[in-house]
């Protein structure tokens with residue numbers, strides 16, 4: 001693997017005494033479209049702001065293409081939450097303005113994209129629909145021709161059609177370039193089909209990270225006799241267990257060797273895996289708060 005696009009080591013950020021992001025270690029390989037998933041308040045925006053140098057870490061470090069984010073700003077495109085734009089300006093004016101503010105700027109790319117989407121160039125962006133505004137913000141970020149594109153909940157406020165159009169526009173743009181993308185959402189379903197790398201955050205910590213293919217290959221669901229606490233051959237970790245009568249259903253991470261044939265294996269979806277890790281983390285945090293064993 002070449003140099004990661006984003007690498008965090010024991011990265012942390014706190015507000016007062018509360019850690020918004022804690023002990024975060026991950027590496028997003030270059031060329032990936034990565035999903036940053038987690039519930040509200042998990043620390044997604046904090047991680048993105050650290051990666052674009054808008055926040056400084058209180059612990060650990062984050063590198064973008066091996067360097068301090070602030071020294072590679074021309075290579076990073078960032079769309080903050082709710083696509084903040086100067087609302088009185090038109091898309092055409094924003095494109096011209098971007099040309100004055102950026103060393104590298106492909107105005108024609110932005111104009112062509114917006115023309116293709118039928119977005120009026122002369123209307124103040126404050127008067128466009130939410131979906132159109134999101135497309136303008138994306139076109140402006142892409143005009144930088146960034147090596148890394150960070151998008152903070154770009155589709156949260158859009159209706160299903162606008163969501164799909166936005167993701168299609170994004171995937172089309174990325175397919176034509178070498179850009180690495182990291183986009184956050186609290187809904188995995190929106191990103192599942194488009195992303196090939198995953199970072200799951202919850203309660204300020206990374207719960208799971210890896211290539212989607214690997215995560216699907218290394219996890220499975222087992223159905224079998226009601227499980228006790230004994231280890232099961234071929235299972236590295238039981239992430240989540242549920243029991244009915246004499247039967248148990250386990251979502252597990254595979255270990256070495258074949259799985260005990262007493263258990264029937266089923267493939268998992270990415271959503272199964274993510275929900276299992278989120279639920280497990282929730283139980284762990286609640287147990288710690290009440291000082292009972294998880």
Ligand SMILES: Nc1ncnc2c1ncn2[C@@H]1O[C@H](COP(=O)(O)OP(=O)(O)OP(=O)(O)O)[C@@H](O)[C@H]1O
Nearest residue numbers: 015019020038039040041042043044045046047186
């Ligand atoms: N400026 C701030 N001052 C104090 N606390 C903050 C600040 N910004 C974020 N936090 C807290 O840090 C934690 C992580 O927030 P963050 O915005 O990174 O989460 P998020 O996953 O992006 O959430 P959302 O999906 O709601 O945008 C939350 O508990 C939040 O309340």
